Amino acid sequence: MAHFPDTRGFTGTLRPLRIEGDILDLEIEGEIPPQLNGTFHRVHPDAQFPPMFANDQFFNGDGMVSLFHFHDGIVDFRQRYAQTDKWKLERAAGHALFGAYRNPLTDDPSVAGQIRGTANTNVMVHGGSLYAMKEDSPCLIMDPLSLETIGYTRFGGKLRSQTFCAHPKIDPATGNMCAFAYATKGLLTRDMAYIEIGPEGDLVKEIAFENPYYCMMHDFGVTEDYAVFHVVPIVSLWERLEAGLPHFGFDRTLPVYLGVLPRNGTADDIRWFKAPETVFASHVMNAFNEGTKIHFDTPVAMGNCFPFFPDVHGEPFDPIAARPYLTRWTVDMTSNSDTFESVVPLTDMIGEFPRIDDRFATRRHHHGWMLVMDPDMPFEGPSGRASGFIMNRLGHIDFSTGQQTSWWAGPQTILQEPCFVPRTPDAAEGDGYIIAVADNLVTNYSDLIVLDARKIAEGPIARAKLPIRLRSGLHGNWANATSLAA
Template sequence: MDPPPSERCRASPSSETATVTTTDTRSVPAVRMGPVTAEKLREHNSLFSSLLKEYAYFVEDDMVTGTIPPELTGTYYRNGPGLQIDNPRYRRHTFDGDGMILSLSFKDGRAYFRNRFVRTEGFVKEQAAGRPLFRNSFTRGSADGSLFFNPFDLSFKNVANTGVLSWAGQLYALWEGGLPYRMDPVTLETRGESRMGGALRGNTFGAHYRVTAERDGSRRWVAFSAASGFGGASITFYEFAEDGRMLHETAHPLEGVSMAFVHDMLVSEHYYIIVLGPVEFDGAKFLTSYMLSQCSIAECLVYQGDKPARVVLVPRPGRPSGKVLAPRVLETQPCFVFHHLNAFEAERPGAPAVGGGGPAEPLVVVDTVAWDSVSFSVNQYTYGPEYYNGGSRSHMVRLVCDPAAGTVASHRLLRRTVEFPVADPRVVGRPHSLAWAGCDMVDHPLHWGPNQGIVRLAIDERLGLRPAAAGGGKAAADARVLSSPEGTAEGVAADVWFAGERCFVGEPQFVPRPGSTAEGDGWLLAAVHNAETQRGEVVILDAQDLSAGPVATIRLPHRLPAGLHGSWDAAYTGPADGDEVPRWQELGTIRPL
């Protein structure tokens, strides 16, 4: 299912057919990328299923097409809902599935695969019972589909299914509605719920985070938790040292916010950054639809498209510059953000160099994926092909925030829809010129589709920072992006890899090339669902040349359910040379619910 080398897919803005050009001498047929059909949607939805086996095995040579780079050394971890509750009596949103961690360890051109479920307290009890016992954020009515429903019981199961990070000798499975679960980074055995050595006083911890490189060469895990209650909403930021110690804890109230839905965060040199979409809790819906088991608690969060989004800048403590900055809340056009790319601070155009009398507060640049709107009623059971006809689209945008002036300028970077953006981890919190994201292959001003490719964006670092050229302002600039043959803003170049007509791509993971410090020098790893074979694949792409196709494709002998987020650790966690380890092991079987 791999495309030929050098294949480049590009859609004309006036056509629904992607054209393919290539420098390869082989004949490449045109790829039809029209509006999403019911058949395409069925194939995409086959991704949302369970994997009921736990494995540990060596990736054999006949599973690999191409060559795994011999210098690729370390472990790719990925978390996602590996166990779905899809009994027609109580089928659930995929986000409520139980977390499953996979690891793929690389060394000397070989790979070793493991997957284990996060054995949360709720998972263990439900496996013993053989049926659902607990509700969750997207559950409609009772846990088991019965009429016995207590709508005021908002104690949900920690599914630990969203993020994953190896830190200070522990592997953490993360879910924003509960505490982290510790796991063994080698065996993937669950060790238990964690309060991070007593650092966490609340009962939630964000699934997203940023790992920064400090000036002294050390790394920091920057994380957050959000809380809502009768006393209002607030957000707390944490910074952890490489040995696991908490270095800073910063709490910040979110004024005028009834329900804080914060899925991701960013960090720059001096700020923690979140974007609050105009989402409010609908009390009337809670007292009617929710109480009657017609919607979940998550569906009571309603997008308010007539209200602005807000960029919240919270100063980081203890920065080497010694700057003392004030918190800022800046309004911008309505949008909702699940996932960010990166943020950095920039001098104002024409300002003196740092230390030369420049402004106390720099501009803050936020590159993010902005959704036009959002509905938490959309899931794998409730939407059809019409969902991909206009409606809520996800765009890569640049927000240039001026804390002193209290303004935000928004710049759309790309026509095609994207999600799961990633940057080179070596530039987290600093200026970047490259980005990667899962993308649709329709690339049309109106129609779009699920992620079937990965796009690489080369971005002028000063985009949006220079005085705007004449030409009609933001609306005209966005229109030029939609109608341009390249489908990109001025100062942006795109390169796209297409996984295949019946293949669907998860979040890409950037892995730096050992010994290199150049931004973008490395590989992308991505899990792919092949709807034709109903099995999983993991591709390794040259991050600087996506359209050349994978340098290696690992075809797994089983499916990979929908994943959410992953991470990379430079430590190899597969069997050591000389270990007497079976080449194939089935570690356990999970009961369907």
């Protein structure tokens, strides 16, 4: 008999959902733009069985992939588990076999040496396949429409890395998926690799190198000429795992680095630039280079943003220092200095989960969107959220003019990561739509909202209404009908 623990990660807004199913022709409020022809895939962690440990991390749940299929002004919904090796083994046993988040020392002996990945962090269509990704394991392949699981891939056995990132980027010039991997030779190792996958899904390159220290390498940046890695001290050691502590912890005594690797170079060409102070940064809006000068846009907080990965030295969590602000880091590959050339704040909005018009990835972007926390607005939902953040606004920045606009979702609602969809394939940058899941924490329903990307202050032009509330998701992406046909 299933019984989930009465802890923060499994109750309230984070209670497990565990629903697989289909809904044809969701109820629509407003009108879905007829130009929207394709799919929006997103994923959330959702444990199929109660965990082995009551204090397990939210991020340790099995990947549940949601599909919103747009066609003819209609939106269909489908949801399936990503059937990882872990999911299959536990399904056969009828209960959890894998232990704490990224801690194989806590697993049932029957699954020793098995892939622990959950494919619960990001999903993206490339080469006609759906990539379901978690950065501690190989990439899982699924069918983008049926959501049938095909299995893990090593790209024809050519990829040497044991892991694959959760935040690949598509180079619009080449069509290559630009990715990376860390702990490529085993858990807690400093080994990394830069990877490119061709438009047909073949391995194009894999450049191995070493990180200054082991840490969570969740995201990165890609420019036309460089791959850019920010190293932030969310760190771990075997001693932490042996002691049963959370896998990661924040260590303010370690420096922050920005590693820059020429995409057509070798590991010998990488340079590591040291930040002026130790800060927290996770997701990346975009990166671009002007010659040898590299610009890297990321939300930066002065303190640890992750209360569930506490400070390794016991420092208390500071929710004010944890507030991130979009910031531009700039370094120059021709500089004789190994320090940042500049650190420039780009907005006064407290924001995370930044996105751009992905057709302009690797190049200078003029529009960006992100989730925004506005602590001055009323909130009627439950308190005690695991992240401490209430993302109640959607923000837009026009970098050409400096204009900032936003839309407040209301006192009962929080927003999940936005995604930009161009109005037409050749539309100008930023001309299109923003789609995002909006969660009403009082009525317990979710809507997929559609907004005009340059007029978000006007609010949604359409809502596809679900009869359930989706669990908090991590990331997702749009694929137009043409890429699905591939």
